Amino acid sequence: MKRSEQTRSRAGKVLGIAFLLAGFLIAATVCAADPAGPSQIPNIFKPDSTPADSIFRLSKLVLVITSIIFVVVFSLIAYATAKFRKSDADDGSEPPQVYGSNQVELAWTVIPGLIVLVLFLATARVILSVQDAPKPPGAIEVIAVGHQYWWEYRYPELGVVTANELHVPVSDLQHPTPTFITLLSADTDHSFWVPRLAGKTDLIPNHPNHTWIDPHEAGLFLGQCAQYCGVQHAKMLLRVYVDSAADFDAWVQGQKRFAATNDAAAEGRRIFESTACINCHAVSGTVADGHFGPDLTHLMSRDTLAAGAALNTRENLRAWIQSPDSIKPGSLMPAMKLSDHDLDALTAYLETLR
Template sequence: MMRWPLALALVALSPLVLVAQTPEMFDPASPDAIEIRELFYLVLAITTLIFVLVGGALAYFIYRFRDPPGAPRDDSEPPQIYGSQPIEIAWTLAPTLIVLVLSLVVIRSVIAMRSEPPTEGTLRVRAVGHQWWWEFEYPEFGFTTANELVIPTSDADAPTPVYLQLESADVIHSFWVPKLAGKTDLVPAKTNRMRLEANAAGIYEGRCAEYCGTQHAKMLIRVTAVSPAEFEKWVADQQRSAAVAASVDAGRQIFMDQACANCHTIRGEPAIGKFGPDLTHLMSRHTIASGVLENNRTNLADWLTDPDQAKPGSRMPNMRLSPTEVKQLVDYLMTLE
C-alpha cells in the first residue's frame, strides 16, 4: 500500500530535481542548440497531450464501467462492435498528421543547420576522431591542435559560425557539444559537416557520443569560445614554432631518441609523427589525455610513467622511462607553450 504514495512523491519532486541540475541540452548557448531544444519541447508537448487524452480516456472507462460494489457477478460477454469507419479513419489520420507535422518541422531545422557555409569570411576546422582523442586542424592558419577546440564568439547581429569538417581515422565516433549543437557522426572514409556558434565566451564541454572502444567514456571535447580579438592572438601564438630552451636539452633529446618523435609533431623540431596529438604548444592547453587530466607537471609525469593508470588500453605506450628521464622529459614538455 505504500508504493502509491512513494510514486506520487517522486513524481511531485521530479521538477525540483530538474531545476536543481538542468541538463546541458536544456541550457543552450547557440542558435542551433536553441532550435534543438524548441524541437524537443514541441515533441514533448504533442506526446504529453496524446498521453493525457489516451490515459484520461482509459481511466474514465475503467471507472465508468466498473462493477458497482455488491453487484452480482456477471460473466456474460458484453456487446461486441465489429468495424467503425469513423473511428478507423480518425486513428489513421491523427497519427499520420502528427508524424507529417513533426517531420516537416525537423526537416526544416536540419536543412538550416546543415546548410553549406559561405565561400568567404568563414572559419573552417577539420576535426578528426581518433581512438581516443580529437585532432583539430585549422587549414586557413596552417596549424593543428588537439582535444581543445578554440573558436571566436558570434555576434547575433552578424553571425559568424564555425564550420567543422568531420572525419574519422579509425572507427565511428560522434561529435557532441550539447550547449552548442546536436550530434554528428564521424564515419571512416566519409566526410560529414556541422557548424558551431557560441553566443557568449566560455568553456563548453562535450564528448564522443558513439561507442568507439574501451576508452569511449574518456574521449572528451572542450570548446573554448573567446572574443574575436582574443582568437586572433591565440592563432598568432599557435602559428609560432616551438621555442627551444638549452636548459631542457636533456629532455628534448629523450623525446627525439625515444618513439615520442615517431608519434607526435613538434613544429620547428625533427618530430613529425602523426599518430598522436600535435604537441607544439602543449602547455597552452588546459587538459591532457583528451580532457581526462588537468595539464600540470604532476599529471604529465604520471601520464608518461603509466598511461594505463588514467586510460586503460590507451594507444599511448608505456616507454619504461626511469624517474630521472620522466623528470627531464616533463621539463622539456613544460616549455612547449
C-alpha cells in the same frame, strides 16, 4: 468485502499517482537540473549556438504536443481502468458485448494523422535550416579527426594544428563568424557531440561529414565522443573554448609560432627526440614529426591531458608518460618506462612547450 474494495481502489490511486509523478518528475527535473548562470552541465535544453537552438525550439514544440497526447491518453486509460472495474456487488453477468465502431476508428486514425503532419512539417524545416545552412564568408574552417581516443584539430586557413581542446571565436549576429567543421576519422567511428552547441555528427572513416556551430557567448563547453569507438570511448572528452575575437586571434598567433626553445631543458629534449616519443608526436621546428598522437608543440597551452581525462599538471604529466594506464587504461599511448632522472628531464622539457 468492504475492506477488499478499499484496498483495490487504493491500489488504483497508487498506480495513477505513481505514473503521474513519473511523468511530471521528468519534466520538472530537466528544467531544474541546471541552475542559471555559467554551468558545465552539457544540457541540451540550454543551447548557446544556432543549430542547438533550432533543435531546442523544435523540441519544445514536440514536447508540448507529446505532453498533450500523454495527458489525454493517460486520462483515458486511467478513467477506463477506474470506472469499469468489476465491482464486488457484481451479479456475475457479462457486460454488453461491443465489437467496434467505424466512426470512432476513423476518428482515432485521422486525428493522429493530422498531428503527424504538423510535426513532420515543423521537423522538415529545421532539418533543412540546420543541415543546408550556407557558409558565410567570415566562417572559420576546422578539420576534426577522430582518433582512438583523442581529437585532432586542424585549421587549414590559419595554419594551426592542435589536439583535444578546440578553440573557436564567438559569433555575433552582426558579424557572424561561425565555425564549419569537417569530420574525419583515422580509425573507428566516433561522434562529435557538444550538446549546448549542436546535435551530434559521426566521424566515420571513408565518409567525411560536416557540422557547424556559432556560439553566442564566450566560455568553455563540454561534451564527449558519442559513438562507441573502443576501450576508452568513455574518456574521449570534448572541450570547446569559445573565445572573444581578440582572444581567438591571440590564441591563433600563439599556436602558429614554432615551439619554444630553452637551453635549460636541452636534456629532456634530447630524451624526447631519441626515444619512441617522436614516432607519434610532433613538435614544430624540431625533428619530431609523428602523426599518430597529439601535436605537442604548444602542450602547455592546454588545460588537460589525455583528451580531457586529467588536468595538465606536472604530476599528471609525469604519470601519463610513465604509466598512461593509471589515468586512462587501454589508451594507445605506451608506457615509456624511463628512469626517474630521465622522466624529470623529459617532463621539464614538455613544460617548456608553451
